[in-house]
Structure formats: structure tokens, C-alpha cells
Amino acid sequence: MIDDGNTRDEFAPEDDMSTDEMPDVREDETLRDVVAALGTLPAVSEADVQRIVGLAAAEAAQSGRRGAHRWSAQPAGEVVPLRAPKPRWFTSIPLAAAATLVFAAGIGGFVIRDLTDDAPAGARVAPDVAVQAGPAELTPVAADARDEAPIATQFVLEAPEAARVSLVGAFNGWDAGATPLVRDPATGLWSVTLPLAPGRHVYAFLVNDSVLTLDPRAPETQDPELGTSGSVILVGTP
Amino acid sequence: MISVDPATLAQAKAGDLEAFAAIVRLYQPRCLRFARSMLRNPQDAEEAVQDAWMRVYRALPRYEDQERFDSWLFRILANRCRTRSIRMVRDQRTMVHDHPAMDIAETAHPAEQDAWREEIRHALDELPEAQREAFLLHHVEGLAYEEIAAVSGVGVSALKMRVKRACDHLRGRLQEVARD
Numbered sequence: 029m030i031d032d033g034n035t036r037d038e039f040a041p042e043d044d045m046s047t048d049e050m051p052d053v054r055e056d057e058t059l060r061d062v063v064a065a066l067g068t069l070p071a072v073s074e075a076d077v078q079r080i081v082g083l084a085a086a087e088a089a090q091s092g093r094r095g096a097h098r099w100s101a102q103p104a105g106e107v108v109p110l111r112a113p114k115p116r117w118f119t120s121i122p123l124a125a126a127a128t129l130v131f132a133a134g135i136g137g138f139v140i141r142d143l144t145d146d147a148p149a150g151a152r153v154a155p156d157v158a159v160q161a162g163p164a165e166l167t168p169v170a171a172d173a174r175d176e177a178p179i180a181t182q183f184v185l186e187a188p189e190a191a192r193v194s195l196v197g198a199f200n201g202w203d204a205g206a207t208p209l210v211r212d213p214a215t216g217l218w219s220v221t222l223p224l225a226p227g228r229h230v231y232a233f234l235v236n237d238s239v240l241t242l243d244p245r246a247p248e249t250q251d252p253e254l255g256t257s258g259s260v261i262l263v264g265t266p
Numbered sequence: 267m268i269s270v271d272p273a274t275l276a277q278a279k280a281g282d283l284e285a286f287a288a289i290v291r292l293y294q295p296r297c298l299r300f301a302r303s304m305l306r307n308p309q310d311a312e313e314a315v316q317d318a319w320m321r322v323y324r325a326l327p328r329y330e331d332q333e334r335f336d337s338w339l340f341r342i343l344a345n346r347c348r349t350r351s352i353r354m355v356r357d358q359r360t361m362v363h364d365h366p367a368m369d370i371a372e373t374a375h376p377a378e379q380d381a382w383r384e385e386i387r388h389a390l391d392e393l394p395e396a397q398r399e400a401f402l403l404h405h406v407e408g409l410a411y412e413e414i415a416a417v418s419g420v421g422v423s424a425l426k427m428r429v430k431r432a433c434d435h436l437r438g439r440l441q442e443v444a445r446d
Contacts, residue, residue: 053405058441059433065386066303066406069295077294080316081287084323088283 178223188216197231226264318343337413389439401432
């Protein structure tokens, strides 16, 4: 349902008015200056545009909307500063039996980091939170609209010899060109951050456009959509 | 006034995210300008704009070409600003009149120009929301009264009265400042 423009009118009744009574802003120096000052367009960064389209892409991927695959995230390797919900580190989504979710302590093949308002824009995200949860702890809970907001999620692969790495998953239509990772020359780590809807996502890395590689530090599952094993990431709420 | 070309719009309607990105790129400065004038707090403005774009994206397949895109976009954005404004009042995050506002332009300005913008901001803040919205949509965003009527849900003549009252107020408040 889109906004229909209807709104309350909480102000005093207003008289009808003819066009002749209207002030001509061009003839009034003060108003002309006011309009000129208000008309200054703010600078908008490409990161702002990418953030908005990234959110739309995440939603499109979830809903299976046509054409979503035609968008390629900008390979930035930088945080996309989302207005996202507070951190939620493990999932409440019922899991497929194949997805055995035993995350060994110290293993952090993927990280989830919520980018709250106080995160400095453009800051580099370090893999700092390992997802840990046991299957017994995962219980379904009722979702609300807030729970469905996409959460910025970072994927990291150590592949110092690779020339190209991209991320493929249902969220980008398994499109090899949709989500390229960026290599950090200092560490040899490839990474990308993108907004994902809360829930379970199956993914893999495509190295040098040809080698499908699972995330060595993430759980593995058989996914019919992928036709082979895939890595599992859980984005969601406790 | 910039406007999206029909081919890009058609592609975006079909779900093409590159086309949607082109539209966001084109209109984002105007959207931010409007939201910042309506909501004062830059962060609230950015959130309202982001929220509006998500709604635009969801609703694009249902967008009818008979309506000018600008008008449709600003209708959604104005509603998001109103909703956020109501929430701000409800949360008692009342309007911050002495906010180091005037993030309207992100480039540096001479002190006098900043002071002038600050005065405008104060004068705008004093306007009832409906008058501020009508004034900005008509005189800054260039929407026709008929288009604003679709945005605000009130008649054209009432809108003209809102704009006139806004003009009277701004002139009265700012004429003296301009003379200083």
C-alpha cells in the first residue's frame, strides 16, 4: 500500500483565494532571497545512493522481484552506513535439518555487524564478532516489521592468490557478477558488505569466476537451489 | 527542473535496479533538500528520505504514467516527513530551534550567509507544518498547486492561502533581518 497523500488537516479553516491575490515571489526581494537560499541543493554522495539501492536490492532478492539481478553492488570494501536495527546476533528462523548449526568457539568465517548510527561513515569493518549458537537455542519467534529490516552483513574470504572473488546466493539470484568482493592488500582478505533481510541465507564464493568455494569457517548445507553444498549464514534476531 | 526520462522510469518499473539507482541519483538532492527543510534534524530527514525511496521502489510497478513522477515522489516523501514529524512530537523530540541546522548545504559558507540561512530556518520553523510544506513544494520544488493538492489532500484555493500565509510570515520575519 503506498501513501495516498491523504492527510489530516489540523489547521484553522482556510479561506478560498484567487490567483490574483497571490504574492509574486519574483517581485519580492526578500522572498526571492529566501527561495534562492532554500533552493540550494545538498551534496549527495554515491554511497548514499548505493545504500538506498542496496536496501531495495535486498528486498527485491527476498521477494524474487524481476530485474533485481541487474544491480551490482559497488565494490567498496567500506561500510555501507545503514540506518539499521540494533545488533542481533543469532537467528530465530526455523532451520532446515541439514543446516547443522554448531559454531565452534573462535570460528568466525563470517561476521555480522550492525551498522548503527554511531558507526562512523566509511569506517572499515573488521571481522570482530563470531556468530555462535547451538541448535537447541534457536526458537521461532513472531516477527514484526522491525525484524524484517535488512541488516548490513559482511562476508570475508581469505584468498590472497585470487584475482577475483564474488559472492553468490539466493539473495542476488546466484549472479556471479552481482556482488564482487574487494581485496584488502594488507591482509589478503576479500570482503563485501551488503544488506540482507533477516533469516537464513545459503551462499558461496566464486573465485576467479570459475571455482565455487564454500566459506571454510561457516556451516555447510545441501541446498537444492545451488545444486551442491553451500555455506549458511544466519542474519536475524534473538 | 530536472525530471526522469520515461525510458529509465519504464525500466525501473520493470524492476531494473540500475534504472532505480539512476532515479535515486537524480532526485536524492531534491528529496534531501525538502526533507531537511521539513524536519530540521538532518538525521530524521535522511531516514525519511530513505524510507520514502523504499516505498517508491515497492510501489513503482503500480506507478501510473499519467501522474508526473515528481509529484508522485514528493507525495510519498511528504507523507514520510509528516509521519516522522508526528513521531518526533510523540517522542517529545521536539523541534530543535537552535540546532546547528543549516546543514542544508554541505559546503562552507561565509558567516553572513550562514546567519541568513539560520534566520530562514527559524522563520520556517515558526510556520505551521502544512504552510511550510505547501510553500516548499510550490516555491522551492516547483510543483503546481494541482500537484500539491494531490500531495496534501486539500483544495487548490486552500493551498494558495497556505502559501500566501507562509509568504506573509516569511516576509514579515525576514524583511527586517535582510535590512540589518
